Amino acid sequence: MSHTRLLSAALALLLLAGSGCVSEPPEAEYFAGRLSVSGDTVRLCDCATGRTHPVVDNAMRDEAVTRYEKIVNDPPRTIVMACKGQLTAGRPDAPDSLRIDRLLSLGSDDSDRFLLVGFYECETDSHHKILHLKPDRTFLLTVFDENHENMTSGRWSQTSELELILQSETSPLLRFEILPNHETLTGNNSPNAETVFRKVYL
Incomplete structure (x- = not known):
């Protein structure tokens, strides 16, 4: 096999390997707070600000709900979730929504936190x-x-x-x-x- 073909094959393998990596957009931020699920309503109460944000429906929210349901036997109990994501502005009279780009952890919380605001x-x-x-x-x-x-x-x-x-x-x-x-x-x-x-x- 020629050097050109070898180089092309190596680049193709790198692209395939990279496509499976978990990543989030560069503007994604860290959020941690109390996750609550009640029916189709999913919310995160942000520990840093005290504000409650509805969670946008996407694959990461589905994964968070699935893991929540495995932990919580009697909804609407809350557990702590950490994630990378982005806030999207809602109506003037409505809270910003949180879009989860990557889940970091979900479960009990033993760390020390305080309201940053x-x-x-x-x-x-x-x-x-x-x-x-x-x-x-x-x-x-x-x-x-x-x-x-x-x-x-x-x-x-x-x-x-x-x-x-x-x-x-x-x-x-x-x-x-x-x-x-x-x-x-x-x-x-x-x-x-x-x-x-x-x-x-x-």
């Missing part, structure tokens, strides 16, 4: 910062120094259970590690300086 404060030698994570997954970051007040807004999301990112058109992407036990966000987004945001209750 709320206010966080960070104190440094030269700045006072307030971060507001809002239930609609937008944020407002206010930085105070001696003479100025700078505000940055954008969107927050999770890439995993313990990583939060802040995306804004006016500033670089910011990454934070979530420390549930301490209700704290930590990040190394500045050279030689760790940023620590602690949740505050007003």
